[in-house]
Amino acid sequence: MTAFDDWRARSPYYDETHEAVAQSVRRFVAAEVAPHIDRWEAEGELPRELHRKAAAAGILGLGYPEEYGGHSEGFDIFHSLTQSEELAAPGAGGLTASLMTHGIGLPPILALGSDEMKRRIAPEVLAGDKIIALAITEPSGGSDVAQLKTRATLVGNKYVVSGQKQFITSGMRADYLTVAVRTGGPGMAGISLMLVETDRPGVSRTRLDKMGWRCSDTATIHFDDVEVPPENLIGPENGGFAGIMRNFNGERLGMAMGCCAHARVALAEAVAWATTRETFGKRLAQHQSIRIKLADCERQIEATQAWVDLCAWQSREGRGRPADYAMLKVQATRMLEAVAREAAQVLGGASYITGSKIERIYREVRVNAIGGGSEEIMLDLAGRQLGYT
Amino acid sequence: MKVLVPVKRVVDYNVKVRVKSDGTGVELANVKMSMNPFDEIAVEEAIRLKEKGVVTEIVAVSIGVQQSQETIRTALAMGADRGILVVTDQPTESLAVAKILAAIAKEEAPQLIILGKQAIDDDANQTGQMLSGLLGWPQGTFASKITADGAMVTVEREIDGGAETVELKLPAVVTTDLRLNEPRYASLPNIMKAKSKPIASKTPADYGVDATPRLQILKVVEPSKRTAGVKVKTVDELVDKLKVLGAIG
Ligand SMILES: Cc1cc2nc3c(=O)[nH]c(=O)nc-3n(C[C@H](O)[C@H](O)[C@H](O)COP(=O)(O)OP(=O)(O)OC[C@H]3O[C@@H](n4cnc5c(N)ncnc54)[C@H](O)[C@@H]3O)c2cc1C
Numbered sequence: 307m308t309a310f311d312d313w314r315a316r317s318p319y320y321d322e323t324h325e326a327v328a329q330s331v332r333r334f335v336a337a338e339v340a341p342h343i344d345r346w347e348a349e350g351e352l353p354r355e356l357h358r359k360a361a362a363a364g365i366l367g368l369g370y371p372e373e374y375g376g377h378s379e380g381f382d383i384f385h386s387l388t389q390s391e392e393l394a395a396p397g398a399g400g401l402t403a404s405l406m407t408h409g410i411g412l413p414p415i416l417a418l419g420s421d422e423m424k425r426r427i428a429p430e431v432l433a434g435d436k437i438i439a440l441a442i443t444e445p446s447g448g449s450d451v452a453q454l455k456t457r458a459t460l461v462g463n464k465y466v467v468s469g470q471k472q473f474i475t476s477g478m479r480a481d482y483l484t485v486a487v488r489t490g491g492p493g494m495a496g497i498s499l500m501l502v503e504t505d506r507p508g509v510s511r512t513r514l515d516k517m518g519w520r521c522s523d524t525a526t527i528h529f530d531d532v533e534v535p536p537e538n539l540i541g542p543e544n545g546g547f548a549g550i551m552r553n554f555n556g557e558r559l560g561m562a563m564g565c566c567a568h569a570r571v572a573l574a575e576a577v578a579w580a581t582t583r584e585t586f587g588k589r590l591a592q593h594q595s596i597r598i599k600l601a602d603c604e605r606q607i608e609a610t611q612a613w614v615d616l617c618a619w620q621s622r623e624g625r626g627r628p629a630d631y632a633m634l635k636v637q638a639t640r641m642l643e644a645v646a647r648e649a650a651q652v653l654g655g656a657s658y659i660t661g662s663k664i665e666r667i668y669r670e671v672r673v674n675a676i677g678g679g680s681e682e683i684m685l686d687l688a689g690r691q692l693g694y695t
Numbered sequence: 696m697k698v699l700v701p702v703k704r705v706v707d708y709n710v711k712v713r714v715k716s717d718g719t720g721v722e723l724a725n726v727k728m729s730m731n732p733f734d735e736i737a738v739e740e741a742i743r744l745k746e747k748g749v750v751t752e753i754v755a756v757s758i759g760v761q762q763s764q765e766t767i768r769t770a771l772a773m774g775a776d777r778g779i780l781v782v783t784d785q786p787t788e789s790l791a792v793a794k795i796l797a798a799i800a801k802e803e804a805p806q807l808i809i810l811g812k813q814a815i816d817d818d819a820n821q822t823g824q825m826l827s828g829l830l831g832w833p834q835g836t837f838a839s840k841i842t843a844d845g846a847m848v849t850v851e852r853e854i855d856g857g858a859e860t861v862e863l864k865l866p867a868v869v870t871t872d873l874r875l876n877e878p879r880y881a882s883l884p885n886i887m888k889a890k891s892k893p894i895a896s897k898t899p900a901d902y903g904v905d906a907t908p909r910l911q912i913l914k915v916v917e918p919s920k921r922t923a924g925v926k927v928k929t930v931d932e933l934v935d936k937l938k939v940l941g942a943i944g
Contacts, residue, residue, distance in 0.1 A: 312726060312728070315725060322762075322765045322768060323886060326768055326769060327883055329769060330772070330881045331880075331883075333878075333880035334880050337877070363880060363883065364883030364884050364886075367883075367884075368883055377883055380887040381887065389883075
């Protein structure tokens with residue numbers, strides 16, 4: 307039981323269609339995810355069947371062009387935000403990270419890829435038949451994207467790719483990878499985006515175990531002289547950096563929304579506990595210091611949500627600034643960190659025992675604060691873009 | 696055949712309801728609302744009958760505040776064909792609802808009306824029975840299985856002693872129990888498509904019904920908290936305690 311209130315009903319950005327999406331996704335999660343999530347967390351990956359079911363429910367295709375099997379007619383970015391809030395209900399961030407990896411893998415193809423590539427890849431991915439991941443980060447570093455080392459050299463009429471990618475979400479199961487490779491000289495001007503099918507000879511992968519997001523498979527991917535045809539270039543040669551950067555805006559907004567949603571789940575659990583658990587002769591919530599904690603969490607969630615919604619609106623209207631998405635992500639991850647801490651504190655020992663959502667959410671704080679652009683890098687980037695140099 | 700499915704907007708079953716501080720009811724402001732779960736089962740059953748080719752049209756009806764339109768939209772997104780919204784700001788009581796539904800049934804002439812056995816807000820469990828009485832149609836309540844052909848409907852019912860099977864001559868009223876089916880979730884594209892399905896907007900007066908409540912709520916209170924138990928060492932001690940509490944004479 308949760309004590310959640312209907313914050314969307316009081317927001318100018320959400321109407322009855324968003325509510326309808328919420329109800330459908332909530333039902334999907336209750337029927338197809340909640341009964342199994344603990345097992346998937348233990349097994350370390352999501353079943354492929356879930357992707358197909360999510361596609362049939364319209365979840366994978368939400369916001370993607372109709373011509374590739376997506377659902378865009380009548381939908382806006384707030385439907386996607388609503389969906390990600392409902393996907394957060396089981397309190398397992400790996401669910402969204404891994405079920406929705408195409409959210410970072412596919413947009414570069416749709417924005418920059420050839421028509422042939424879009425027609426070949428997008429429908430299979432949006433139908434849940436194929437899994438696509440994004441591979442930017444390397445063992446030698448993730449923050450300094452411009453220095454990446456994986457090379458693609460044109461030999462005859464083929465590119466030969468060699469190098470490694472690390473921490474790649476859905477990397478063990480992925481059929482397709484959107485890979486950042488060096489095709490030219492040093493720095494950002496020598497980087498291209500390339501589609502690599504994982505069944506090409508020379509592709510191998512290693513599973514990585516980790517603190518949180520456990521139902522999301524994470525991989526190191528090795529490319530040993532993998533031959534890739536030039537048609538697999540996504541956009542122009544050496545023109546990949548802009549595509550990578552553009553992709554980050556949507557990812558950061560999505561992660562910020564995920565933080566709000568998971569913070570709400572943690573707070574709901576803490577409120578449910580605080581209004582029933584008794585200490586020193588009264589309910590926890592009747593102790594002023596606990597009530598203050600709970601309201602303080604709510605304060606931080608609502609403030610962050612308001613900025614998420616504003617950034618979403620700006621994105622919809624084509625008025626977004628990259629600096630805002632970067633700072634928003636930091637706001638959201640710091641908020642999640644604070645809320646996860648206080649929510650865990652309210653639960654006491656129970657928050658440390660496997661089985662509460664808070665225990666899991668607490669373990670997922672760091673990946674939010676580091677993945678998709680770490681807090682330091684986000685603020686540095688924002689500072690530079692705002693001209694504070 | 697045509698099926699009528701009434702759907703009610705209630706507090707979402709996941710929400711822990713809170714009593715209003717003045718004790719006049721439960722808090723509804725800013726609380727998540729959704730379709731009564733028993734009504735979802737009714738909608739699902741109607742859709743399954745349509746998929747089997749027995750039913751040709753499903754009409755979803757909701758009686759309540761304007762926002763009940765959302766509940767009808769959910770039914771339309773699941774697969775109902777059109778909606779009728781009867782707007783009233785009064786609390787909806789079983790008898791008034793049954794009268795309105797009876798008037799709609801006379802106008803629409805459905806062969807079957809499938810209702811939830813009860814709504815999870817007031818748990819009245821009366822509307823279907825009253826409706827059947829008002830219309831003079833046979834009723835099959837607490838259905839766990841429904842089979843229909845053009846002339847008859849067979850209903851397996853859950854009763855205290857087990858299961859009972861009744862055959863009803865159409866037109867008939869059926870109410871759903873939990874085990875009847877597992878309702879589908881509307882796919883997101885169908886949610887958008889449902890926006891273009893028609894919903895007629897009406898008032899109780901359009902059906903000649905006075906929906907003024909006949910019941911007066913005196914007080915709503917939280918269920919009393921469970922107090923800690925005590926361990927007893929012997930049966931005699933137990934009997935003594937029960938006597939003190941007045942539980943036995
Ligand atoms: C679970 C998980 C899933 C991931 N999924 C993907 C994926 O699908 N695809 C993908 O490409 N990547 C993925 N990543 C990688 C992620 O994007 C990187 O971890 C992140 O960008 C940071 O890179 P790094 O780990 O190499 O840290 P580094 O770049 O080595 O940085 C280490 C620390 O130093 C700080 N730092 C670095 N440079 C500076 C500086 N100039 N000034 C101040 N501080 C600095 C950083 O903020 C960080 O705290 C994932 C990571 C995790 C943990």
